[in-house]
Amino acid sequence: MALSFSAKLMRGVSRCAALVTPKTAPTSCRYFSSAENSRVLVNLNDKTGVATMQLNRPPVNSLNLEVLTDMTIALDKLQTEKDCRGMILTSSSPGIFCAGLDIMEMYNPQEDRLREFWRTLQELWKMMYGSRLATIAAINGHSPAGGCLLSLTCDYRIMAQGKFTIGLNETLLGIVAPFWFQDTMVNTVGHRETERALQLGLLYSGENALKVGLIDELVSPEKVMETAEGQMQMWLKIPDFARQLTKEQLRGPTVQKLAQHQEADIDHFVNFITKKAIQKSLEMYLNMLKQKKK
Numbered sequence: 001m002a003l004s005f006s007a008k009l010m011r012g013v014s015r016c017a018a019l020v021t022p023k024t025a026p027t028s029c030r031y032f033s034s035a036e037n038s039r040v041l042v043n044l045n046d047k048t049g050v051a052t053m054q055l056n057r058p059p060v061n062s063l064n065l066e067v068l069t070d071m072t073i074a075l076d077k078l079q080t081e082k083d084c085r086g087m088i089l090t091s092s093s094p095g096i097f098c099a100g101l102d103i104m105e106m107y108n109p110q111e112d113r114l115r116e117f118w119r120t121l122q123e124l125w126k127m128m129y130g131s132r133l134a135t136i137a138a139i140n141g142h143s144p145a146g147g148c149l150l151s152l153t154c155d156y157r158i159m160a161q162g163k164f165t166i167g168l169n170e171t172l173l174g175i176v177a178p179f180w181f182q183d184t185m186v187n188t189v190g191h192r193e194t195e196r197a198l199q200l201g202l203l204y205s206g207e208n209a210l211k212v213g214l215i216d217e218l219v220s221p222e223k224v225m226e227t228a229e230g231q232m233q234m235w236l237k238i239p240d241f242a243r244q245l246t247k248e249q250l251r252g253p254t255v256q257k258l259a260q261h262q263e264a265d266i267d268h269f270v271n272f273i274t275k276k277a278i279q280k281s282l283e284m285y286l287n288m289l290k291q292k293k294k
């Protein structure tokens with residue numbers, strides 16, 4: 001019998017439930033996952049109640065089924081820690097926050113895995129967007145497509161200055177950002193800017209992202225984490241209950257919309273991605289990424 005998503009989550013939680021506390025760790029800092037080969041590195045500072053989640057899938061932190069699953073499990077675990085109040089999402093590879101979804105999950109896919117991949121992304125998005133935690137994205141590098149989406153699920157975005165770009169560029173790959181990607185963008189930058197950005201597949205520079213409100217702050221790369229930590233202190237001055245209810249009122253309807261159409265959205269995704277023309281577009285885009293190096 002197929003396991004429900006929450007059953008799979010519980011199985012995953014029990015598999016990685018042991019908290020690892022390396023001898024060298026400060027006593028206030030608990031590591032949920034610190035092994036260098038973990039795809040997601042998570043630690044919780046018991047003094048501040050702030051967790052840090054680092055994407056750790058070099059070279060570009062592209063999101064495959066395993067990374068999405070690990071993130072979901074880690075977030076679920078943090079949210080059940082009653083003393084955890086905030087989370088900073090960042091990357092262990094300065095220069096790349098996240099290259100978005102792993103295109104290899106969508107190219108020549110096996111249908112069962114493709115369905116599971118999309119469902120896991122949906123679940124992660126719902127958890128992140130509706131999280132009881134105050135969440136801040138410390139965007140320390142490029143953040144296209146799914147990377148931009150991840151940062152948009154946070155309550156506040158701080159990006160590193162430099163040549164990095166951010167945006168929902170799906171149309172450049174010949175694919176379409178689904179309604180819940182679009183909703184998240186509309187809720188952040190407004191309808192008109194979303195129309196322009198998504199149709200053109202705009203990748204914004206940090207300066208332009210700041211102008212349209214896609215990010216909240218642009219700071220030098222070495223200041224990204226300390227700015228995130230400083231900002232988090234402000235968010236945590238607000239009583240949790242009041243902040244969480246306010247967030248729920250503002251974001252709940254958007255989360256509910258996906259929850260109500262989740263199965264249909266998976267069917268749409270699978271039908272769309274497995275079309276010959278879409279597979280051709282993905283192949284061309286992958287070749288373009290490889291050619292770029294030569």
Ligand SMILES: CCCCCCCCCCC/C=C/C(=O)SCCNC(=O)CCNC(=O)[C@H](O)C(C)(C)COP(=O)(O)OP(=O)(O)OC[C@H]1O[C@@H](n2cnc3c(N)ncnc32)[C@H](O)[C@@H]1OP(=O)(O)O
Pocket residue numbers: 059060062096098099100101102103104142144145146147169170173175176177178268269272273289290292293
């Ligand atoms: C009716 C409507 C129905 C709607 C149905 C739904 C439709 C589908 C919706 C799907 C939504 C998709 C969301 C996505 O996130 S798609 C992914 C988009 N991502 C990108 O476009 C980013 C691509 N990558 C880059 O631009 C650069 O890699 C980057 C700027 C991030 C870093 O550049 P850098 O020069 O540092 O690194 P390289 O380009 O050399 O990359 C290193 C290797 O990594 C591979 N790579 C990069 N990105 C990806 C990726 N996203 N997935 C898989 N692999 C990736 C790259 O090819 C290099 O590989 P090799 O070393 O083997 O050459």
